[in-house]
Amino acid sequence: MEKVFFGNKIIDRDEASFSFDDRSMYFGDGVYEVIRVYGGHPYKMERHFRRLQRSADELDIPYADEEKQALEKAVYELIAANQLDEGFVYMQLSRGIAARDHLYDRHTEPFSFAFTQEMQTPKKQQAEGIAVYLTEDIRWLRCDIKTVNLLGNVLAKRQAADHDCAEAIQHRGDTVTEGSSTNLFIVKNNQLQTHPANHLILNGITRQLVIELAEESGYTVSFTPFTTEALLEADEAFITSTTNEITPVTEVRGTKHGTLDIGPVTSRLQEMLQADIETTRHGQ
Numbered sequence: 358m359e360k361v362f363f364g365n366k367i368i369d370r371d372e373a374s375f376s377f378d379d380r381s382m383y384f385g386d387g388v389y390e391v392i393r394v395y396g397g398h399p400y401k402m403e404r405h406f407r408r409l410q411r412s413a414d415e416l417d418i419p420y421a422d423e424e425k426q427a428l429e430k431a432v433y434e435l436i437a438a439n440q441l442d443e444g445f446v447y448m449q450l451s452r453g454i455a456a457r458d459h460l461y462d463r464h465t466e467p468f469s470f471a472f473t474q475e476m477q478t479p480k481k482q483q484a485e486g487i488a489v490y491l492t493e494d495i496r497w498l499r500c501d502i503k504t505v506n507l508l509g510n511v512l513a514k515r516q517a518a519d520h521d522c523a524e525a526i527q528h529r530g531d532t533v534t535e536g537s538s539t540n541l542f543i544v545k546n547n548q549l550q551t552h553p554a555n556h557l558i559l560n561g562i563t564r565q566l567v568i569e570l571a572e573e574s575g576y577t578v579s580f581t582p583f584t585t586e587a588l589l590e591a592d593e594a595f596i597t598s599t600t601n602e603i604t605p606v607t608e609v610r611g612t613k614h615g616t617l618d619i620g621p622v623t624s625r626l627q628e629m630l631q632a633d634i635e636t637t638r639h640g641q
Contacts, residue, residue: 385506
């Protein structure tokens, strides 16, 4: 039987019972993280927990040290109990259980849970690239918070899938922000460019890693907004995320259309990221 972390203890999944008074159900009032697992080892776990802390702080959700420690311990316990080799751990922190009211009470006790899920690295997409679909960014103005309220992202992802695309690339007016569940980089003349980490995008963990790897390799990274036209005119483009790692973009569809090549910068960064992942996979 699969185990989950629920109510500060490890239990069988079918024993978990959610309260319909949880504020994450009524208002999407909660935050979450997804930690990739390679070879039974969590990847960059501390970075994910730091971001979870920031998200909770930004939403005024109490997140005490003992709760953080219990959740950190649960990550390892769930991986072991479910014998997870390749996959991810999903963890969520809600403001807690209270009678439905837009005005929240700061004394409400937060509620957390976590579970594991198997998944394999999307190697085919990483090798061959993907098609993406341009769509207007209809999300709120605090995309830097990893909240469970993801309706804008969900609708964009569905729109992309309806046009046989693996990801939606969102834009505000003509300015590209990010994917529905990924960050986006373009490459022009061996220089990388990505939207600045402000309130309009989520500062992805893999995004951060790619920036570090690129700078280590001597590439210049520009943190300036770019247009949909710049995306089409780029030498290379790729998305990044915990589950997609680095995946090249080879076709853009939607209001504009174009194709791109998988270039040497993308390939080099893929190699470097895989090398770092392998150290985790082998417990180093």
